[in-house]
Amino acid sequence: MKRLQIKTAQNVNINFTLANVGQRLFALGVDNVIKFAYLYFAMEFLDFRMFQTALEGDSWSLRAIDVLIFLPVTFYSLYSEILLNGQTVGKKLLHLKVINIDGFKPSTTDFIIRWFLRVVDFNLFTLLFVYVASLGLDDxxxxxxxxxxxxxxxxxxxxxxxxxxxxxxxxxxxxxVIYLKDNVQFSETILENISNAYVPTYPNVIKLSDNDVRIIKNTFNSAKKYNDFKTLIKLRSKVLEVTGIKSIHKTDKEFIDVVLKDYNFYTQSM
Incomplete structure (x- = not known):
């Protein structure tokens, strides 16, 4: 599988596994099954013949009903990705997710552009197809x-x-589109081993984001490995500045270790 490496503003590299074409086709297939199931149940259990009889001769109203029926299918991928944070049902089942190429959550505009340009990706010659079909050529x-x-x-x-x-x-x-179910080591994630009896020390750690904690943990592990005490001092100072914490720990290592554990405690408990 191909990987995408993103360098953050703090010069920390984050690696994502890109979803391959097979995974994306499978997810698309799942989404299409959902769409067809919706259309089947809509046609089967809603009495459209009643509307057709009542509106007989009113072609505009009949077309309007057709449009209303197909609206959920037409906009399925757009509202799914917006509401499910970059995923459709198919992507969720296949552990795929849409992200910005810089590693952030795409904006609503990004999702709209992706949805609108499906016309190019999957229906590029639709109008030309219809035109040729209307010519009635022998071949x-x-x-x-x-x-x-x-x-x-x-x-x-x-x-x-x-x-x-x-x-x-x-x-x-x-x-x-990235593959979420990646084989990363526990030490490469923001997760920490904490017991059920763990008592947190610094509630202000919730001011940090997942990305902040990932950067802190990567920097912390690297500094410990090479005994880089200057980096540990800078890291502690930055955490204190951002969170407003009043540290009660004497060493930088103890303080940062507790911050990481506290963050996990509060975010896993929410």
Missing amino acids: EIALLMLLFFFGKMIGFLLILFTDNQQRFGDIIANTV
Whole structure:
């Protein structure tokens, strides 16, 4: 699997595993099953024939009903990714997630761009396909099949051959799809081993973010490994400045170790 390495402003490298084309196709398949299931139940259990009879001759109202039925399907990926923090149901089951290429959560605008440009990724020649079909040419079948197949393959080919495995919508929105279920070591995460009886010392650690704690832990581990006491002093000072904590620990190592454990205690308890 390909990996994406992001260097933070604090010069800490964070590695993400990029989702491959097979995983993304599988997730797309799951999402399509959900869409078809919705359409089936909508048609099966809602009596649209009653509407058709009542609105017979009113073609505009009938088209409006059709549009309303298909709205949840049309906007499925957009509202799913916004509400589920970069995931659809298919992506969630496959442990995939959309993130900004700089490692942050995409904005709503980014999600809208990704959704809108599915037209290019999966339906590039739809209008041309319809136009050719309307010509009624004798040998149009082969051309129609070629247009349909190639138009649907644009996103697939881009994911396959771009460096960061991005479809056109990802490239323009500056996003990537990552695989969350990665084989990382426990020491590489922000998690700490704390017992059920653990008593926290510094409630103000909740002012830190997950990314802050990840950077603190990586820097802390590196400084301990090389006995870099200057870095430990700077790290302690920065934590005190950001959180407003009044330290009761004499050594920098003890203080930072407790901060990491306290953060885990409070965030896992919420």
